[in-house]
Amino acid sequence: MTTPRRETLEKLTPVLTKRWLSPEAWRIDVYEQLDGYAALRKAIAAHPDDLIQLIKDSGLRGRGGAGFPTGLKWGFIPQNDGKPHYLVVNADEGEPGTCKDLPLMTHDPHSLIEGVIIASYAIRANRAFIYIRGEAVHAARRLRNAVQEAYAKGYLGTNILGSGHDLDVVVHSGAGAYICGEETALLDSLEGFRGQPRLRPPFPATHGLYASPTVVNNVGTIASVPYIVLGGPDWWKSMGTEKSSGPMIYSLSGRIANPGQYECGLGVTLRELIELAGGMLPGHNLRFWTPGGSSTPLLTADHIDVPLDFEGVAAAGSILGTTATQIFSDQDCPVYATYKWLEFYHHESCGKCTPCREGNYWMVGIYRRILSGAGTHQDLDTLLDTCDNILGRSFCGLGDGATSPVTSSVQYFKQDYLDYIEGRKAPRLSAKQLVGAH
Amino acid sequence: MGFSDATREKALEIIARYPADRSRSALLPLLHLVQSEEGNVSPAGVEFCAEMLGITKAQVGAVATFYTMYKRRPTGDWLVSVCTNTMCNVLGGQEIYDRLSEYLGVGHDETTADGSITFEHAECLAACDYGPVMTVNYEFFDKVDPDTAVHVVDQLRAGQRPQPTRGARLCTLKELSVQLAGFAEPREEAMADGPAGAPTLRGVRLAQEHGISVPGFDPETPIKSSRGDGAPAAQAAGVAANKPASDLKPAGDTAKPQDRALKEAK
Ligand SMILES: Cc1cc2nc3c(=O)[nH]c(=O)nc-3n(C[C@H](O)[C@H](O)[C@H](O)COP(=O)(O)O)c2cc1C
Ligand code: SF4
Numbered sequence A: 001m002t003t004p005r006r007e008t009l010e011k012l013t014p015v016l017t018k019r020w021l022s023p024e025a026w027r028i029d030v031y032e033q034l035d036g037y038a039a040l041r042k043a044i045a046a047h048p049d050d051l052i053q054l055i056k057d058s059g060l061r062g063r064g065g066a067g068f069p070t071g072l073k074w075g076f077i078p079q080n081d082g083k084p085h086y087l088v089v090n091a092d093e094g095e096p097g098t099c100k101d102l103p104l105m106t107h108d109p110h111s112l113i114e115g116v117i118i119a120s121y122a123i124r125a126n127r128a129f130i131y132i133r134g135e136a137v138h139a140a141r142r143l144r145n146a147v148q149e150a151y152a153k154g155y156l157g158t159n160i161l162g163s164g165h166d167l168d169v170v171v172h173s174g175a176g177a178y179i180c181g182e183e184t185a186l187l188d189s190l191e192g193f194r195g196q197p198r199l200r201p202p203f204p205a206t207h208g209l210y211a212s213p214t215v216v217n218n219v220g221t222i223a224s225v226p227y228i229v230l231g232g233p234d235w236w237k238s239m240g241t242e243k244s245s246g247p248m249i250y251s252l253s254g255r256i257a258n259p260g261q262y263e264c265g266l267g268v269t270l271r272e273l274i275e276l277a278g279g280m281l282p283g284h285n286l287r288f289w290t291p292g293g294s295s296t297p298l299l300t301a302d303h304i305d306v307p308l309d310f311e312g313v314a315a316a317g318s319i320l321g322t323t324a325t326q327i328f329s330d331q332d333c334p335v336y337a338t339y340k341w342l343e344f345y346h347h348e349s350c351g352k353c354t355p356c357r358e359g360n361y362w363m364v365g366i367y368r369r370i371l372s373g374a375g376t377h378q379d380l381d382t383l384l385d386t387c388d389n390i391l392g393r394s395f396c397g398l399g400d401g402a403t404s405p406v407t408s409s410v411q412y413f414k415q416d417y418l419d420y421i422e423g424r425k426a427p428r429l430s431a432k433q434l435v436g437a438h
Numbered sequence B: 001m002g003f004s005d006a007t008r009e010k011a012l013e014i015i016a017r018y019p020a021d022r023s024r025s026a027l028l029p030l031l032h033l034v035q036s037e038e039g040n041v042s043p044a045g046v047e048f049c050a051e052m053l054g055i056t057k058a059q060v061g062a063v064a065t066f067y068t069m070y071k072r073r074p075t076g077d078w079l080v081s082v083c084t085n086t087m088c089n090v091l092g093g094q095e096i097y098d099r100l101s102e103y104l105g106v107g108h109d110e111t112t113a114d115g116s117i118t119f120e121h122a123e124c125l126a127a128c129d130y131g132p133v134m135t136v137n138y139e140f141f142d143k144v145d146p147d148t149a150v151h152v153v154d155q156l157r158a159g160q161r162p163q164p165t166r167g168a169r170l171c172t173l174k175e176l177s178v179q180l181a182g183f184a185e186p187r188e189e190a191m192a193d194g195p196a197g198a199p200t201l202r203g204v205r206l207a208q209e210h211g212i213s214v215p216g217f218d219p220e221t222p223i224k225s226s227r228g229d230g231a232p233a234a235q236a237a238g239v240a241a242n243k244p245a246s247d248l249k250p251a252g253d254t255a256k257p258q259d260r261a262l263k264e265a266k
């Protein structure tokens, strides 16, 4: 393993991850010793509108994948409308490759709760829900404990710190459905229905939970808020790039010496991240990678110097997404990798719309055929045609996302497909495996 | 099977978490609750939820069948899940799944003959930096290989409770389902279990070791006030209330990047 150079080390910006070093930070008394709830005290003395403006000034953009400006989203909530307002935290983390929200909630749950209280105060919400992925049991355990502790200390409940503001928080566990990460499906699920996306408009800002004004934000977005309240927007913008401000947790997995979470200013490059991670595994050369989860088009070794911020990745033809950088080498097969992702999309498609439900089903079948050595040249055209019929025609982003690995792998690695089709590469799936496949 | 009074009381407690006229929000936790008593969601469990919420069994059934964590058939005390999504898969997850499946003599979503272990493959469990992973009742065993995986299930079948790499010491699936229904962890020691693993801390440790921090942090930085200088800016923005509050599509505002990938692939 190689030690990163100083200039690369300086790309690290430990902010949201910093308290993870304190093994007991999930306890409220320890959290309080580490700046905990100082931001709340400061925020609750300010006017809610000034907090919305503060978040706008910081340039904070959503950490859930789309990068929507957070202050703008909060500002869309109509005020003095006589309706209850809601804050819903999207803790359904399930995009393949993404693994930043669960450690945050497990090791520093109060930072999320503090952010929830501040955000709720800003948008005038008296109820907040944290919708956490069902399988994330340890994170949920710590989070529920933290909520209880916060009530006991008067940070939650009625008349928080004498401000006159009331807030109740419920931690709501999901039950195993990736689609519930899509914000409108999440709201349906939270209302006790199947998690299927809703037609938009109307948007959650006016017709969200229980048809009331609702802000839905990712865990990382809300957990950023206390730091902005404390350090101010100028400090926040000292990290990242002009249009993509602040620190971001990059989740590195795969063929590198030290997979893990690396918090850097937005705009760091994969070359730098790999250096921080101690280099590629011996004997492995970078071949393809996802900049932000499997729903973002694959990039290649040629893209190693692309700045990983919203603009830089878009210019390279992909999407920053959740900054889940899954790193694959020359020993991994892009066709097989895509096949496994498609099995995922096929399994997780909620079935509401035809292009996604049927398209993913057919594409899985085509991948099985190609990987078992029975593919034809026509299959490649059919794959792209199917993507054409899914992309932009499906009801929500899951369908669009499913086309990403397919089109990008055909774009960059067509030869790999042809090698299976023309018999130069041994079949990866046997006929036996196909019999049992479902 | 009739549900106990204690369960009924818990159900009322769950319902009370949600706004009075929105009790249906309690359905997911209620389904976890009936699973905590029966080990799966049975027709009786569906009926119980329907009765508690004043909705039809068909409405409950439609929801129960949508989510993978609600099991339709009886389960064992131990739910063993192996991640076979792409990253874990290429790192060896498929071999782990295949080996366990053969060893236990069961396939996906099946329970061993002795009734102790329910087996499944899982999609990405948000632990790719620890891959390949498997979970027992959703607690993580990291960086497993076929041999260590077999050892874990051997211990389970011998009545032992192997300690997960991260997360809390094991409890049964029924006990865990009470927590999924939103109730507190009763075991104080379990709350403290599960120190952060090395991959989780890798970046922040590196920064610490090399004395890297973000300069200029002053917690006393004042929050700018717009009081007194006319209409507050945020209020003005709020007027644009019916604009999209969020992205239309998950990973970006438009499908443009994907469009480009599609075009170039063609
Ligand atoms: C299929 C799908 C899955 C998604 N999963 C998540 C998720 O697990 N967590 C998340 O925060 N956002 C997820 N999103 C994005 C949300 O719809 C939404 O944009 C986000 O929660 C907004 O929060 P932010 O503005 O703070 O990023 C998903 C979107 C789609 C289409
Ligand atoms: S695109 Fe897929 S997940 Fe989204 S609504 Fe259609 S079927 Fe459901």
Ligand code: FES
Pocket (backbone or CB within 6 Å): A096, A097, A098, B083, B084, B085, B086, B087, B088, B089, B123, B124, B125, B126, B127, B128, B131, B132, B133
């Ligand atoms: S692929 Fe297994 S945890 Fe992500």
